Amino acid sequence: MGVGHPFAVHTLCQARPQRLGQARNFFYICLSPTGHSPSIGVPQSAHCIRLSLSSRLDRAPTSTAFSLPAMAGGDGDRARAPKRYKSSAPSKAALVDETAEMNYADDFDDDSRDGDNEVKKRDFTKLELKPDHVNRPLWACADGRIFLETFSPLYKQAYDFLIAIAEPVCRSTSIIPTSQSRPTACSRPRPYQEKSLSKMFGNGRARSGIIVLPCGAGKSLVGVSAACRIKKSCLCLATNAVSVDQWAFQFKLWSTIRDEHISRFTSDNKEKFRGMAxxxxxxxxxxxxxxxxSEDSEKIIEEIRSREWGLLLMDEVHVVPAHMFRKVISITKSHCKLGLTATLVREDERITDLNFLIGPKLYEANWLDLVKGGFIANVQCAEVWCPMTKEFFAEYLKKENSKKKQVNLH
Ligand SMILES: Nc1ncnc2c1ncn2[C@@H]1O[C@H](COP(=O)(O)OP(=O)(O)OP(=O)(O)O)[C@@H](O)[C@H]1O
Structure with a gap:
């Protein structure tokens, strides 16, 4: 089972807050054929992820890649994961499965019971840990569940491995086939992403405006989620063809939208609108x-112009030359406009134009908070002083160059 294995990660079920205190030290994963949603619910705080087998795999997984250390008789192929781990008895009978997995449901979520009732109880109290169990933080069961010990020294590597082999199409709703052409969110936004969205949709309707999030904070998910919440068609504008491909990818990644309902329109890639994209x-x-x-382009642009878009999603709003921006805004019609950027700074005077062309700044995340939260990488700033040439210094002192035009869009 290598990188690129066709799993899909389906996080993360219906967490019940009152259960969170009971979260186990296990990373709970359920493998099941795509299209079948395991009905086991587990709290997110317990590091729970569901993996769903892609339809390319037509049989349930066995524990060939992950072995179940405690299970006698062949790497736990017919095994259940342990109910309790007794660290005081590290090698022998350290795993005690008091009952069987039906009782896991008790610890997680009531919804889980239905699915688990299908599984017969088994007694694994006599099973022993394998001698090298410390090197095996992943326990796989024949019924498709994988448990990851969060206290294992290899926890992080195992976690990364699981993520690497999984294709994070994620989130439970993504496995529900949809015939809609509009995207439906299948993601779990982070708190600051949720906050951005709540500023946009706070009073029950979509507000136009700008959301400022640092690089790598996940603007794409915010944009896709906004499009999903608006539940209408979306025109997404990016700065270049590479970004166009990335946005198309992000829509597929974070929503249930089908490929044929996304069209890319660049000079090299003029995908005709397939149906009502x-x-x-x-x-x-x-x-x-x-x-x-060209004739093709003319038809597409005419379609873009004539349509009433639900959302005009504008990436990197701060870099778009003002005149181009005005043109785009004037020739497209949309109910709502959302601009995304990492920094509302630009070299010309026109940054404040965004205020009336799009709307006010709806939300700006503090990057230090995001660093503290572990959402983006830590940044180290070093100030390096160096001499300026005379000419450069004279230019620098000129009034029009002396300050950056930083927007204040409150
Ligand atoms: N809620 C989330 N859960 C898990 N991963 C997320 C979430 N939001 C974003 N990510 C991941 O964070 C990474 C950065 O996201 P993204 O590329 O959207 O950031 P960005 O703000 O657009 O960055 P840039 O400014 O460089 O374009 C991606 O790998 C994305 O999958």
């Missing part, structure tokens, strides 16, 4: 371009 991803340039277009 729910999401069209293109560049500012493609929309604002005033020159002669």
């Amino acid at each position: 729910g999401v069209v991803v293109t560049t500012y340039n493609m929309v604002a371009f005033g020159g002669k277009r």
Whole structure:
């Protein structure tokens, strides 16, 4: 089972807050054929992830890659994971499965019982830990469950491994097939992402405006989630063709939208609107371009112009030249506009134009908080002083160059 193995991670069930205190030191994973949603609910705080087998695999997984250390008789192929780990008896009978997995449901979520009732109880109280169990933080059961010891020294590596082999299409709703052309969110936003969205949708309707999140904080998920909440078609504008591909990918990653409902429109990739494309991803340039277009392009741009979009999603709003921005805004019609950026700073005077072209700043995350929360990498700043040439210094002192035009969009 190597990297790229066709698993899909389906987080994270219906957490019941009152259960969180009982969270076990196990990373609980359930493997099941895609399309079948395991009904076991487990709290997120217990580091729970569901893995769902892709339809490319037509049989339930065995524990070939992960072995169940405690299980006698062949790596636990027919085994259950332990109910309790007794660290005081490290090697022999250290695992005590008091009953069977039906009782796991008691510890997690009432919803889980239905699914578990299908599984017969088994007694594994006599099973022993394998001698090298400390090197085996992952326990796989024949019924598809994998348990990861969070207290294992290899926990982090094992966790990374699971994530690496999994394709994070994630989130339970993503396994529900949908015929909708509009995206439906299948993600679990982080607190600051949720806050951004709540600022946008706070009073029950979508507000236009700008959300500022540091690089790598997950603006894409916020954009996709916004499109999902609006439940209408979305025109997504990026700065270049590479970004267009990335946005198309992000929509597939974070939502249930089907491939045929996303169209990309770049100079190299003019995907015709297949049906009523729910999401069209293109560049500012493609929309604002005033020159002669090919017949195909003309048709697509006409479609873009004539349609009433639910959301105009604008990536990197701060870098778009003002005149292009105005043009794009004036030739497209949308119910709501959302601008995303990492920094509302630009070199010309026009940053404040965004205020009336799009809307106010809805939310700005403090990057230090995100670093503290472990959501983005720690940044170290070092100030390096160096001499300026005379000419450069004279230029620097000129009023119009002396300050950066930082927006205050409150
Ligand atoms: N809620 C989330 N849960 C898990 N992973 C997330 C979440 N939000 C974002 N990520 C991950 O964080 C990483 C950065 O996300 P993304 O590329 O959207 O950031 P960004 O803010 O657009 O960055 P940039 O400014 O560099 O474009 C991605 O790997 C993404 O999958």
